[in-house]
Amino acid sequence: xxxxxxxxxxxxxxxxxxxxxxxxxxxxxxxxxxxxxxxxxxxxxxxxxxxxxxxxxxxxxxxxxxxxxxxxxxxxxxxxxxxxxxxxxxxxxxxxxxxxxxxxxxxxxxxxx
Numbered sequence: 225x226x227x228x229x230x231x232x233x234x235x236x237x238x239x240x241x242x243x244x245x246x247x248x249x250x251x252x253x254x255x256x257x258x259x260x261x262x263x264x265x266x267x268x269x270x271x272x273x274x275x276x277x278x279x280x281x282x283x284x285x286x287x288x289x290x291x292x293x294x295x296x297x298x299x300x301x302x303x304x305x306x307x308x309x310x311x312x313x314x315x316x317x318x319x320x321x322x323x324x325x326x327x328x329x330x331x332x333x334x335x336x337x
Contacts, residue, residue, distance in 0.1 A: 236318070240277045243301065246335055247275065263287040266323055267294035273324035273332060275301070281314045284321055291323050298323040303333035 260283055265271040267290050276283075285308050288298050300306050301320045322332055 236277055239301075239320075243275060243277070243336060250335055260287065263291065263323065266296055267291050269294070273322060273328055275322040275332070277301075277318075277320050279319040279321055281308065281310060281317055281319065284308065284319055285310075288323075295325060296323050297326045297329050299329060299333065301333075301336050303330075 262271060262274045263284075264287070266274050267287075284298070284306065288306070288308060291298055298306055298321055301322060306319060306321050322336075323329065324332060
């Protein structure tokens with residue numbers, strides 16, 4: 225099923241299912257919610273990591289600065305840098321991202337390959 229912006233929701237759901245399956249088998253606990261407060265919990269060292277499949281640029285841009293200042297790193301699910309450059313298509317862009325301390329983030333990248 226495609227949304228009005230050409231986004232294929234079936235592909236997003238399939239990737240979420242794959243990621244969640246990998247995480248559940250390898251994590252002590254997994255919380256599923258779309259609360260951006262979780263990003264702050266990572267910065268505060270309350271949670272170890274976050275993984276999101278459908279963030280908007282506005283969801284991550286400011287939080288990425290806070291996370292970096294707290295010593296966390298943020299990347300795409302495949303380990304590549306997240307493009308946080310605003311442009312005319314920013315409101316339509318869907319970002320997949322995860323963040324954690326650099327050592328844990330490297331382990332998450334390996335796990336999700």
